[in-house]
Amino acid sequence: METRTGPTSSSAVPSSYDPSRFPAFAVTVDIVILTMSGSTLNVLLVRRGEAPFQGMWAIPGGFKRPTETLDEAARRELSEETGVDAASLLSQFGAYGDPGRDPRMSVVTVAYLAVLRDVGELVAGTDAAEAAIVPVADVLTERLDLAFDHERIVRDAIERVRVELEITGIATAFVGTAFTLAELRAVYEAIWGVQLDAANFRRSVVADEGWVIPTGRRTRPGAAGGRPAELFRAGRAWSRGGPVHRVARPGGRDRNR
Amino acid sequence: METRTGPTSSSAVPSSYDPSRFPAFAVTVDIVILTMSGSTLNVLLVRRGEAPFQGMWAIPGGFKRPTETLDEAARRELSEETGVDAASLLSQFGAYGDPGRDPRMSVVTVAYLAVLRDVGELVAGTDAAEAAIVPVADVLTERLDLAFDHERIVRDAIERVRVELEITGIATAFVGTAFTLAELRAVYEAIWGVQLDAANFRRSVVADEGWVIPTGRRTRPGAAGGRPAELFRAGRAWSRGGPVHRVARPGGRDRNR
DNA sequence: CCAAAAGTGTTATGTCTACACCCATGA
DNA sequence: TCATGGGTGTAGACATAACACTTTTGG
Numbered sequence: 001m002e003t004r005t006g007p008t009s010s011s012a013v014p015s016s017y018d019p020s021r022f023p024a025f026a027v028t029v030d031i032v033i034l035t036m037s038g039s040t041l042n043v044l045l046v047r048r049g050e051a052p053f054q055g056m057w058a059i060p061g062g063f064k065r066p067t068e069t070l071d072e073a074a075r076r077e078l079s080e081e082t083g084v085d086a087a088s089l090l091s092q093f094g095a096y097g098d099p100g101r102d103p104r105m106s107v108v109t110v111a112y113l114a115v116l117r118d119v120g121e122l123v124a125g126t127d128a129a130e131a132a133i134v135p136v137a138d139v140l141t142e143r144l145d146l147a148f149d150h151e152r153i154v155r156d157a158i159e160r161v162r163v164e165l166e167i168t169g170i171a172t173a174f175v176g177t178a179f180t181l182a183e184l185r186a187v188y189e190a191i192w193g194v195q196l197d198a199a200n201f202r203r204s205v206v207a208d209e210g211w212v213i214p215t216g217r218r219t220r221p222g223a224a225g226g227r228p229a230e231l232f233r234a235g236r237a238w239s240r241g242g243p244v245h246r247v248a249r250p251g252g253r254d255r256n257r
Numbered sequence: 258m259e260t261r262t263g264p265t266s267s268s269a270v271p272s273s274y275d276p277s278r279f280p281a282f283a284v285t286v287d288i289v290i291l292t293m294s295g296s297t298l299n300v301l302l303v304r305r306g307e308a309p310f311q312g313m314w315a316i317p318g319g320f321k322r323p324t325e326t327l328d329e330a331a332r333r334e335l336s337e338e339t340g341v342d343a344a345s346l347l348s349q350f351g352a353y354g355d356p357g358r359d360p361r362m363s364v365v366t367v368a369y370l371a372v373l374r375d376v377g378e379l380v381a382g383t384d385a386a387e388a389a390i391v392p393v394a395d396v397l398t399e400r401l402d403l404a405f406d407h408e409r410i411v412r413d414a415i416e417r418v419r420v421e422l423e424i425t426g427i428a429t430a431f432v433g434t435a436f437t438l439a440e441l442r443a444v445y446e447a448i449w450g451v452q453l454d455a456a457n458f459r460r461s462v463v464a465d466e467g468w469v470i471p472t473g474r475r476t477r478p479g480a481a482g483g484r485p486a487e488l489f490r491a492g493r494a495w496s497r498g499g500p501v502h503r504v505a506r507p508g509g510r511d512r513n514r
Numbered sequence: 515c516c517a518a519a520a521g522t523g524t525t526a527t528g529t530c531t532a533c534a535c536c537c538a539t540g541a
Numbered sequence: 542t543c544a545t546g547g548g549t550g551t552a553g554a555c556a557t558a559a560c561a562c563t564t565t566t567g568g
Contacts, residue, residue, distance in 0.1 A: 022320045024281035027354065027365045063279045066363040070354040095352040095367045097284065097327040106323040108284045108365065110352045182547080200531065202548070225540035226546030439520080457558065459521070482567035483519030515568100522563070529556075537548070 026102075028109040029073045030061030030150070031090075032157035033082065035116045035133065036174045041190045042133045043154055044116075045146070046081065049130070052103050053147030057132070059154065061109065074112040081131070082116070089115045089173050093160045094153070101149045113157045115173040158191075165191055166244075169211065172234035178215055180229035181205060188244055196244070204244050210235040283359075285366040286330045287318030287407070288347075289414035290339065292373045292390065293431045298447045299390045300411055301373075302403070303338065306387070309360050310404030314389070316411065318366065331369040338388075339373070346372050346430050350417045351410070358406045370414045372430040415448075422448055423501075426468065429491035435472055437486035438462060445501055453501070461501050467492040 033044035045057040060081040064073040074090050090112050097108035138144040139154050146154065164170045165188060172179070174187045185201045188194075205212055213235045218228040290301035302314040317338040321330040331347050347369050354365035395401040396411050403411065421427045422445060429436070431444045442458045445451075462469055470492045475485040 022283045023323050025284045025321070025323070025365075026279045027282045027284070064282070064354060064365070066280050066282070067356050069356065070352060070365070073354075092352060095327060095349060097321060097367070099324050099326065108282075108321070108327070108367070110354070110365070180547090197532070198546090199533085199548075199550095204530090221539055221546075223540075224545055225538090226544085227538040227548075229547055437520090454558070454560085455519090456521075456523095456560080461557095478519070478566050480567070481518055482565085483517085484521075484565040486520060517566105517568090519566080520564075522561105524559100524561085526559090527557080529554100531552105531554080533551095535548105535550075537546105539545085539547100541542105541544090 023106065025097075026105055026107045027064045028061050028107055029064055029070060029077055029112060030059050030109050030153060031074055031078055031081070031112045031114050032059055032154055033078070033114045033116060034136070034157070034161060034174075035118065036187055036190060037118075037133070039186050039190050041136045041158075043136050043139060044082070044131065044133055045144075046131050048147055056147040057134075057144060058147040059150050064110075070110050074110075074114075078112075078114055084114075084116060089170075091160075091164075094156055096149055096153060098149065109153075111153050111157065113160055115161070115170060117174055117176055162191055169234065171244075172212070178217065178231040178233055180219055180231060181212075182229060184212070184232075201244060280363065282354075283362055283364045284321045285318050285364055286321055286327060286334055286369060287316050287366050287410060288331055288335050288338070288369045288371050289316055289411055290335070290371045290373060291393070291414070291418060291431075292375065293444055293447060294375075294390070296443050296447050298393045298415075300393050300396060301339070301388065301390055302401075303388050305404055313404040314391075314401060315404035316407050321367075327367050331367075331371075335369075335371055341371075341373060346427075348417075348421075351413055353406055353410060355406065366410075368410050368414065370417055372418070372427060374431055374433050419448055426491065428501075429469070435474065435488040435490055437476055437488060438469075439486060441469070441489075458501065 035042050035044065044060065046060050048054055048056050048058050060077060062073075062077050062080075064070060068076065070092065071090065074092070075085070078090065079085055092110060093113050094111045095108060096111060097106075099106070101107065101109075134144060136154065136158060139146060139151060140158070142151070145151070161170065171184055171187045175183050181202050182198070184205065185196055185198060188201075189196055212232040215231045215233055217231040219231060221228055292299050292301065301317065303317050305311055305313050305315050317334060319330075319334050319337075321327060325333065327349065328347065331349070332342070335347065336342055349367060350370050351368045352365060353368060354363075356363070358364065358366075391401060393411065393415060396403060396408060397415070399408070402408070418427065428441055428444045432440050438459050439455070441462065442453055442455060445458075446453055469489040472488045472490055474488040476488060478485050
C-alpha cells in the first residue's frame with residue numbers, strides 16, 4: 001500500500017500550486033461480477049466486515065492507488081476477491097459521486113462490469129461467510145438490501161449487459177469454453193427475459209461467420225433422452241454488432257419446450 | 258468554492274476511522290462539447306491560462322465539489338464555460354485516472370459529452386483568446402495537440418456520439434429548433450463519414466412516428482434555386498433505437514448532389 | 515426554359531418470424 | 542416405439558437500397 005496520503009505530501013509540484021484549492025476525494029473501483037447458473041443470472045456479493053454498513057452485502061471493490069490505472073485497480077480488486085484474471089471481460093460502465101454516498105467522506109467510485117462463467121469454486125475458496133452468489137432478481141426486487149448506492153450500480157450494470165449482449169460477443173463469457181447453443185440461448189433468455197426461437201437462434205448465431213466455432217464434439221443427452229447437441233467454442237468477437245437481436249415474441253411458441 | 262479540503266477536515270466520522278489509510282485524489286469533470294457548422298463536426302476548446310500545459314488547448318472542465326453530484330458538476334461547468342443550460346444533452350461516458358495524467362497530483366476525471374447547436378455566439382461572449390471551436394478532424398489527425406490526455410477523451414467522445422446517433426435521437430441536438438431534413442442528414446453524414454440516400458433517409462425519419470414533427474413552414478431556397486424544404490422540429494426521443502442506421506453505400510449515388 | 519434541390523413511387527433483394535418437419539438418443 | 546430435445550426447410554411478412562421520376566423554386 002502507498003504511504004503517500006494525498007496532495008499535501010506530493011513534492012514535484014510547482015511552488016505556485018496550492019493544494020488546499022481543490023477538495024480531496026477518495027477514489028474506489030467497484031465491480032459487478034455477473035455469472036449464470038442454470039437459467040438465472042447471479043451477482044457476486046461480499047459481506048462487509050467493517051463500518052460503514054457493517055454486516056451488509058455489497059459488491060466487491062476497493063481504493064484505487066495513485067500508481068495504477070483505473071483498469072488496473074479493477075483487475076487487481078477482481079483478482080484479490082475471486083482469484084480470476086479476467087482482464088478482457090472487464091469494462092468500465094459508470095462513475096458515481098453523489099454527496100453522502102459514503103458517510104465517512106467524499107468518495108467517487110468507478111464501476112466495472114465483469115462476466116464470469118462458474119464462480120462457484122472461487123467463492124468456496126474465499127471465506128464462506130464473506131462471499132455469496134445471489135440471483136440478481138433478489139437485488140432488483142429489493143429482497144436484499146445492499147450497502148452504499150450499490151443497488152443502483154447493480155441495476156446499471158445489468159442494463160449495460162442487456163445492451164452489450166446485443167452488440168458484442170459478451171454472451172460467450174457466461175458459458176464454458178465448450179458450450180451448446182441451448183446454453184448460449186439460455187444466457188440471452190435470462191438476461192433479456194424473453195423466449196427465443198431455438199431454430200432462428202441457431203441460424204443467427206451460426207450464420208455470422210466466426211461467431212461460434214464447431215468443435216466436432218457432442219454432448220451426451222440427459223436421462224430424458226434427446227438428440228446430442230453440438231459443442232461450440234467462442235470465435236473472435238465482432239465489431240459490427242452481435243448476431244442476435246432483442247425482440248418480443250407475441251404469439252410465437254417454442255417447439256423445443 | 259468549498260473551504261473544506263478533504264477527509265482530514267470531516268467531522269461526522271467514526272473515531273476508528275483513519276483517513277491516512279486511503280490515498281487522496283482530486284476529482285474533476287471534463288466536458289467534450291460538440292457542435293456542427295455546415296458539414297463539419299467541431300469541438301469547443303479553451304486555452305489554458307495556467308500551469309500545467311499553460312497556453313495549450315484543452316477541453317473545458319473543473320473540480321467537482323463535495324456537495325454536488327457528478328452530473329451537477331458537469332452542468333455547472335458547462336454553464337460557467339458557455340452559459341448554456343443543456344442538462345438533457347449531457348451524458349457521462351467515461352472516467353480517466355491514469356497515473357501521471359496530471360503532473361501536479363493524482364487526478365481522476367469523469368468525462369461528459371454535450372451536444373450543442375450553434376455555439377458561435379456563446380464563444381464570442383467569452384474572452385475570444387480563451388475559447389475556440391475547431392473541427393474535430395484537427396484533433397483526430399493530431400494537427401492540434403491537447404493538454405493532459407484530452408485527445409483520447411475527445412476520441413472516445415466521438416466514438417460515443419457515433420453509437421448514440423444510431424440508438425437515440427441525439428442528432429436533433431446538433432440542429433436548430435426548426436430544421437430541414439437535409440440539415441439533419443448532414444449530421445449523420447458528418448459524424449459517420451458516409452453518404453446517405455436522401456430519399457431513403459426521409460422515409461426512415463418520417464416513418465417513425467414522433468421522431469420529427471412537420472411545422473408546416475418551409476425554407477426559402479438559396480441563390481441556386483431548388484424546391485423549398487419542409488421545416489421540422491424534434492419530436493420526443495425514443496427508447497427502442499433511432500430511425501436511421503449506419504450502412505456503407507457501395508455503388509449508391511446521391512441524386513441530390 | 516434550365517439547373518438545382520426537395521420530395522414521391524417503385525421494384526428487386528434481402529432478412530426475419532413462425533412453424534412444420536426430420537434426426538438422434540434414452541428408456 | 543415413444544418421449545425428448547437438437548437441427549433443417551420454407552413460405553409469407555416485412556424491411557431496405559437503389560434509382561427513376563415528379564415538384565417547386567431562382568435565374
